[in-house]
Structures are given as structure tokens and as C-alpha cells.
Amino acid sequence: MSDTHAQTVAFVRDTMLPEQPPPASEAGVIKWMRENLFKGWFNSILTLLSIYFIYKIVSGAYPWFANGIWNTSSLAECREMLDGMTGACFSVLTERWNQLLFGFKYPTEAYWRPTLAFVLLLVAIAPVLYPKAPRKLLVFTAIYPFLAFWLIWGGTLLTPLLVMVGLIAGYFAFKQFERQSFSMGMLAGLVATVVVIWAGGIFPASMPDLLALQAIPSRDLGGFMLNMILGTVCVSLSLPLGILLALGRQSSMPIIKWICVVFIEFIRGVPLITLLFVANVVLAYFFPPGSNIDLVLRVIIMITMFSSAYIAEVIRGGLAALPRGQYEAGDSLGLDYAQSMRFIILPQALKISIPGIVNVAVGLFKDTTLVSVISMFDLVGMIRGPILASTEWNGVYWELWGFAVFVFFIVCFSISKYSQWLERQLATDHR
Amino acid sequence: MKKIAILGAMTVAGLSAGVASAATLDDVKARGKLNCGVTTGLVGFAAPNANGEWEGFDVGVCRAVAAAVLGDPTAVEFVPTTGKTRFTALASGEIDLLARNTTWTFSRDVDLGFEFVGINYYDGQGFMVPKDLGVSSAKELDGATVCIQTGTTTELNLADFFRANNISYEPVPIETNAEAQPLYLEGACDVYTTDASGLAATRAAFENPGDHVVLPEIISKEPLGPLVRHGDNQWGDIARWTLNALIAAEELGVTSANVAEMAASAGNNPEINRLLGTEGTLGEMLGLDAEWAKRAIMSGGNYGELFEKNIGENTPIGLARGLNAQWTEGGLLYSPPFR
Numbered sequence: 001m002s003d004t005h006a007q008t009v010a011f012v013r014d015t016m017l018p019e020q021p022p023p024a025s026e027a028g029v030i031k032w033m034r035e036n037l038f039k040g041w042f043n044s045i046l047t048l049l050s051i052y053f054i055y056k057i058v059s060g061a062y063p064w065f066a067n068g069i070w071n072t073s074s075l076a077e078c079r080e081m082l083d084g085m086t087g088a089c090f091s092v093l094t095e096r097w098n099q100l101l102f103g104f105k106y107p108t109e110a111y112w113r114p115t116l117a118f119v120l121l122l123v124a125i126a127p128v129l130y131p132k133a134p135r136k137l138l139v140f141t142a143i144y145p146f147l148a149f150w151l152i153w154g155g156t157l158l159t160p161l162l163v164m165v166g167l168i169a170g171y172f173a174f175k176q177f178e179r180q181s182f183s184m185g186m187l188a189g190l191v192a193t194v195v196v197i198w199a200g201g202i203f204p205a206s207m208p209d210l211l212a213l214q215a216i217p218s219r220d221l222g223g224f225m226l227n228m229i230l231g232t233v234c235v236s237l238s239l240p241l242g243i244l245l246a247l248g249r250q251s252s253m254p255i256i257k258w259i260c261v262v263f264i265e266f267i268r269g270v271p272l273i274t275l276l277f278v279a280n281v282v283l284a285y286f287f288p289p290g291s292n293i294d295l296v297l298r299v300i301i302m303i304t305m306f307s308s309a310y311i312a313e314v315i316r317g318g319l320a321a322l323p324r325g326q327y328e329a330g331d332s333l334g335l336d337y338a339q340s341m342r343f344i345i346l347p348q349a350l351k352i353s354i355p356g357i358v359n360v361a362v363g364l365f366k367d368t369t370l371v372s373v374i375s376m377f378d379l380v381g382m383i384r385g386p387i388l389a390s391t392e393w394n395g396v397y398w399e400l401w402g403f404a405v406f407v408f409f410i411v412c413f414s415i416s417k418y419s420q421w422l423e424r425q426l427a428t429d430h431r
Numbered sequence: 432m433k434k435i436a437i438l439g440a441m442t443v444a445g446l447s448a449g450v451a452s453a454a455t456l457d458d459v460k461a462r463g464k465l466n467c468g469v470t471t472g473l474v475g476f477a478a479p480n481a482n483g484e485w486e487g488f489d490v491g492v493c494r495a496v497a498a499a500v501l502g503d504p505t506a507v508e509f510v511p512t513t514g515k516t517r518f519t520a521l522a523s524g525e526i527d528l529l530a531r532n533t534t535w536t537f538s539r540d541v542d543l544g545f546e547f548v549g550i551n552y553y554d555g556q557g558f559m560v561p562k563d564l565g566v567s568s569a570k571e572l573d574g575a576t577v578c579i580q581t582g583t584t585t586e587l588n589l590a591d592f593f594r595a596n597n598i599s600y601e602p603v604p605i606e607t608n609a610e611a612q613p614l615y616l617e618g619a620c621d622v623y624t625t626d627a628s629g630l631a632a633t634r635a636a637f638e639n640p641g642d643h644v645v646l647p648e649i650i651s652k653e654p655l656g657p658l659v660r661h662g663d664n665q666w667g668d669i670a671r672w673t674l675n676a677l678i679a680a681e682e683l684g685v686t687s688a689n690v691a692e693m694a695a696s697a698g699n700n701p702e703i704n705r706l707l708g709t710e711g712t713l714g715e716m717l718g719l720d721a722e723w724a725k726r727a728i729m730s731g732g733n734y735g736e737l738f739e740k741n742i743g744e745n746t747p748i749g750l751a752r753g754l755n756a757q758w759t760e761g762g763l764l765y766s767p768p769f770r
Contacts, residue, residue: 075636076747079638095481096481099479099481099483104479104483105479105483106483219510277515280516281516281519281520281523285519285522285523373513373606374513374516375471375510375511375512375513375516377471377511381471384471384472384606384607384609384610385471385472385478385511385607385609386471386472386478386479387472388472388607388609388612389470389471389472389473389474389477389478389608389609390472390474390478390479390480390481391474391475391478391746391747391748392481394474394609394612394632394633394635394636394747395612395636395637395638397612397613
């Protein structure tokens with residue numbers, strides 16, 4: 001049968017032709033451009049317009065960067081050197097970088113301390129953020145808050161050490177009484193912590209110089225460091241608080257439920273800036289003169305309250321998304337409330353809530369710049385106040401604000417990239 | 432236990448909060464530091480330098496009072512305040528003295544319960560416009576957009592001025608002087624109004640100061656001075672007479688350079704002798720020692736020296752003495768006699 005067509009077709013190819021490269025318009029860059037940039041007249045016009053605008057922006061901004069001056073000591077000198085040319089005066093960054101990062105009152109010789117605390121922060125959060133990081137690092141994570149406090153605020157190491165010992169004692173007491181009931185354990189833990197800290201209070205008081213770093217009052221903190229401190233502390237404090245509030249809101253005990261509802265709804269109904277003004281201005285009226293609670297502490301409390309209300313609502317969403325069967329499964333296994341929450345409900349609910357929590361965290365981090373309106377010198381406060389008001393740098397705007405944008409973008413973009421990665425890892429959409 | 436005690440004290444004190452504690456002088460001495468409220472930054476008047484040390488004209492007043500009371504011009508805790516937080520900070524006792532280019536007005540003095548201890552700068556509100564606007568008088572500003580700092584007397588003066596002249600304007604509210612500069616330069620407002628000293632400083636920082644003019648009208652009186660809480664007259668006296676000592680020192684020719692020599696022994700001008708404590712007991716009457724005024728003058732110089740160093744004609748701000756010259760030279764500075 002192989003010669004069926006022998007009479008009808010004059011020629012039959014019996015070998016394969018070698019592969020040809022695709023035509024130039026269907027390969028490589030040209031194909032990509034055709035498909036993505038010039039598909040149809042409408043897209044072509046849009047592309048040309050975009051190229052035109054990009055060209056305008058780049059050609060306008062390039063000399064500003066390229067002519068940038070890095071080594072003068074005042075704006076007037078900068079302008080003299082530029083001599084009418086367009087150019088940035090980045091000297092303000094080289095001269096005042098330390099104030100932008102650490103505030104203007106943090107002692108220069110102590111800059112290594114917050115820097116070290118920041119590097120250690122990366123180590124400490126690694127095991128929390130990456131499941132693959134060695135588990136043993138979690139011990140360091142537990143120690144980190146005390147270490148960071150000591151590094152940044154200074155004073156004797158005994159103070160944070162004492163608080164840590166107190167918490168450890170509390171943990172053991174909790175473990176002891178947990179068998180009876182969860183709430184008994186919590187109570188015992190709390191009592192043990194308070195007793196140990198109260199009784200041990202004599203040690204730091206009697207030996208203020210043992211293992212002491214130079215103590216730095218918190219009104220001397222400033223710059224981007226303050227944003228980082230407020231952001232990190234408030235996010236990590238508001239997460240547990242938010243979980244408690246979310247559970248409280250779903251509780252069947254009316255008093256607890258109503259306390260939580262009122263708290264959440266009140267805080268969510270008030271702008272953060274109002275709370276900050278309360279922290280700064282109104283609270284001062286309630287304390288006797290001279291015995292003010294530290295301003296940074298007041299602000300941390302207010303921001304934590306604010307963000308915990310939002311996180312509580314996010315987590316409530318996660319809790320509501322769990323099928324009823326999960327709760328019933330916990331009950332049918334004979335677990336009590338605390339156990340079923342810890343082992344069954346919360347791990348699932350938190351997983352669902354991750355994008356929302358990260359969203360709140362990014363928003364919160366940016367909101368920390370609001371403290372500049374209550375005359376605290378965070379990054380924005382430093383720029384708005386002291387630096388722009390100095391005789392040398394009065395009038396430099398783009399360089400300073402550009403720096404602030406740059407720094408905040410790096411942090412917020414990394415957080416959001418991390419959360420996308422985490423979502424992929426956990427595949428929360430049940431595909 | 433300590434916590435509980437503090438909580439208890441808070442409840443008690445909470446009831447009496449806002450009422451000034453009587454002996455500010457004792458508090459300051461016990462603390463070893465003067466808590467002085469300043470601005471978060473105003474060119475020439477108060478701003479931290481590259482080393483983080485506060486400098487400026489208002490800062491000089493804080494340092495002089497600290498030197499008089501504590502003997503150390505660096506024993507000052509500077510508390511930066513904004514236009515909105517300054518009065519609560521003083522009323523709540525967070526600061527002992529507010530030296531933050533604050534205008535002395537009737538209601539602030541009487542109603543808010545503060546005591547202005549004098550005037551360290553006579554200012555007035557002016558207008559700055561770009562030259563190409565072609566305006567030569569503030570009365571031609573009908574319909575203009577005006578950049579104005581909120582929470583200040585300038586806001587109220589502006590409303591008064593435009594109403595009195597029966598012309599309209601569009602306010603653009605801003606928070607700080609630093610914020611106003613780019614807004615004005617970008618043309619977000621036609622006019623920038625603030626105290627004439629602030630206008631001069633702002634204009635001096637422009638790339639082309641010649642393109643902008645300060646209009647001749649000064650529409651308000653802005654006597655700027657330090658203030659303390661009502662109710663502690665001794666403390667008020669210390670602040671008042673420290674400021675007067677700086678002003679009198681200029682009038683009498685006492686400078687930071689010659690004060691040590693003049694205070695070493697009584698000279699032949701009795702008023703200088705009384706001021707510097709080589710004669711009489713003025714310091715004792717204030718509750719301080721005899722050399723209080725000498726230390727205040729040494730801390731940063733007399734009034735004229737402070738002026739020249741921070742805002743005078745040789746600085747980038749370049750303010751002329753004008754109303755702030757001694758009364759003997761046609762200005763308004765007039766210290767009551769030290770007797």
C-alpha cells in the first residue's frame with residue numbers, strides 16, 4: 001500500500017526538512033514588542049505616549065541626580081557650587097544622616113547600639129517568619145525583646161533580666177497549674193511574674209552600674225529608629241491583644257463580650273491622631289507634675305490599642321470563616337475552650353487572616369510618622385522640624401523627602417513581598 | 432508597691448492637676464535641670480545644630496534662666512512643642528518656662544492663666560508676594576490665596592485685616608513654616624503671611640530672594656516673649672528679671688567679654704554694681720545668689736549679642752534691630768531699673 005499515491009503525486013518528500021528559525025517578526029524582542037507594546041493602533045499610541053512621558057521624566061530628573069552635590073555644609077554653598085545648574089543638594093543627607101536615622105539627641109558614640117539591635121532583630125524574627133530557619137533560634141527570639149531594650153535604652157542589664165526571670169517564673173507557674181484549668185494557670189502565672197519582679201526589684205535598684213550601658217531617656221530617641229521601634233513593638237504587642245479581643249468578642253459571656261465590643265468599636269471610631277493627642281496632651285493633666293509616664297510609652301500604648309482593635313476585626317473574620325464543624329470537632333474530642341482554641345481553631349483562623357494582618361502591619365508602620373504632630377522627632381518630625389529649621393538647610397525639600405520615601409518604601413515593600421511569599425507557602429485559598 | 436503608691440498619688444494629683452505647683456524654683460533646683468519649652472524648629476529662634484545642640488534666640492533665654500538659677504547654661508531640658516501643644520505643656524507642668532516666639536495677648540495672659548514675663552522680640556505680621564504678581568500694597572490682595580499657619584494669632588489677624596478692608600481671600604492652612612516654603616514657591620498660594628521675622632528668614636532661604644517682596648504693611652503687633660504659669664510669682668520674677676538683666680546689660684555696656692572683669696569688684700556705675708551683685712542684695716531678694724545676673728549674661732551674652740549671633744544682620748536671616756533696638760536708640764527695649 002505504500003505506493004498508493006505513486007501515480008497521483010509527482011513527488012513525495014521522504015526526509016524531514018531541517019527546522020527553520022521563526023520569521024523575524026515572530027521571535028525574540030520584536031515578537032514581544034509586537035504582542036505587548038504595539039498590538040493594534042490604540043496600544044501603539046499608548047506605548048508611544050508612555051515612552052514620551054518616561055523620556056520627559058528621566059531627562060528632567062537625570063541632571064538633578066547627576067549634578068548632585070554631596071560634600072558641602074550648607075544650602076547656600078550648594079547653590080554656589082551648582083552655579084545656576086539643576087542639581088540636588090545631597091549634602092544635607094551626608095551631613096545629617098545620623099539625625100535622620102537616630103534623632104538629634106541620641107549620643108553619637110552609642111549609635112552602634114540601635115544598629116546592633118536592628119541587625120539582631122533580623123536574626124530574631126527569622127524563625128518566626130521562615131519555617132525553614134533553625135528552630136533553636138526561637139530561644140534567641142524570646143530573649144531578643146529584653147536584649148533590644150537594654151541596647152537601645154541602656155541602664156543596667158539587671159532590669160530586663162529581672163523582667164525576663166519574672167516571665168519565666170510565670171511560665172513555669174502556668175505549666176504547673178495548667179492541668180487544673182487554663183485560667184487557673186494564667187492567674188498563677190501572672191501572680192508569679194508580679195511577685196518575682198516585685199521582690200527582685202531591689203537588685204537593679206541596688207546595683208545600677210552592674211553591666212550597665214549609658215542610660216538614654218526615651219525623649220532622646222528619634223529619627224527612623226523611632227519609627228522602627230514603634231512599628232515593631234506595636235505590631236508584636238497588638239497581635240496577641242488582637243487575638244484576645246477577637247475571641248472576647250465571640251465569647252458567650254456577656255460582660256467580656258460587651259467590653260470587647262465597646263473597646264473595638266470605640267477605638268475604630270476614633271482617628272489615630274486623636275488618640276496620639278490624648279496621649280500627649282490630655283494624659284499629662286492626670287499625672288502629678290514631674291511624674292509623667294514616659295511619652296514613648298504613652299504613644300506605644302495608644303498605637304497598640306489602635307492597631308489591636310483592627311487586628312481583632314481581621315482575626316474575627318478568620319474565625320468566622322471556619323466551618324462550624326471545626327468548633328464541634330473540638331468539643332467532641334473533649335477539649336475545653338482554651339485547648340480547642342489553641343489546638344484547632346486559632347491555627348486555622350490565623351492562617352486565613354495573614355493577608356489582613358500584614359495589611360494592618362504595613363499601615364501601622366506608616367502611621368508611626370503621625371507622632372511627628374505631637375512633637376516627637378521621628379523621621380518625618382526630624383525633617384519637618386530641626387533640619388528644615390536650621391539656618392544651613394532651610395529650603396532643602398526634595399532631597400529630604402525623597403530620602404524618607406526611599407526608606408519607607410524599602411521596608412513596606414519587603415513586608416508586602418514577604419506576605420505574598422507566605423501566602424503562596426500556606427496556599428490559603430484551598431486550591 | 433511603688434507602682435501602687437504612684438497610682439495613689441496620681442489619683443490625688445489628678446484632682447488638682449492643672450493647678451500650678453507653688454515652688455517651681457525648688458522643683459527646678461531639685462531636678463537640677465530647667466524644662467524649657469521651645470519650638471520644634473524655627474530658623475534663628477530655635478533649632479538643633481548638626482551636633483544636636485539647641486541654638487537660637489529663644490534658646491538663649493532658656494540658657495540664661497538656667498544659668499541664673501542653676502549656674503549652668505547647659506542644664507536645660509529642651510522640650511519641643513508645636514503651636515497646638517505648647518500651652519498644655521506649660522499648664523500641665525511638663526515645662527517650667529515657655530520660650531517659643533509666643534505672642535503676648537490679653538486672653539492668653541488672663542484667660543489661659545499664664546504670665547508673660549516680658550518681650551524678647553517685637554514682631555508684626557507681614558505679607559510676602561512674588562514680584563511678578565505686581566502688587567505693591569496688601570490692600571490690593573482681593574481674592575488672593577494666602578498660606579497661613581493654623582493655631583496662631585496670625586490666622587486671626589489675617590481675618591481681621593481682610594474684614595476691615597472689606598476684601599476677600601482664600602486661606603491655605605499649613606502646619607509649619609517649613610511646609611509653607613515649598614507651597615509658596617510652587618504657587619499653591621499667592622501670598623505667604625507670618626511674622627515679619629519669619630518672612631525675612633524664609634525669603635533668605637530662597638534660591639532667588641530678589642524675585643519676592645515683603646509688602647510694606649505690618650498688620651499686627653506681635654510682641655513675642657517667654658511665659659510661665661500663673662500662681663508662682665517668685666518663679667515669674669526670676670524669669671522676668673533674667674530677661675531684663677540681658678536687656679539692661681546691653682544698655683549699660685556689659686557684654687559676655689567684660690562681665691567677668693566688671694563683676695570682680697564694684698565699679699563706679701552703681702546700677703552695674705547692683706546688677707552684677709557687687710553692691711546691694713538684689714539676687715537674695717529673688718531667692719538666688721548675688722552672681723545670678725553675671726552668669727545669665729555670660730551664658731550667651733547680653734540681649735544685643737544674642738540678637739547679632741542668631742538673627743542679626745550678619746546671619747543668613749539678616750534682621751535689622753528696628754523696634755528691637757534699645758530705647759536710647761529709637762527702639763522699644765526698656766528695662767525697668769535695677770534698684
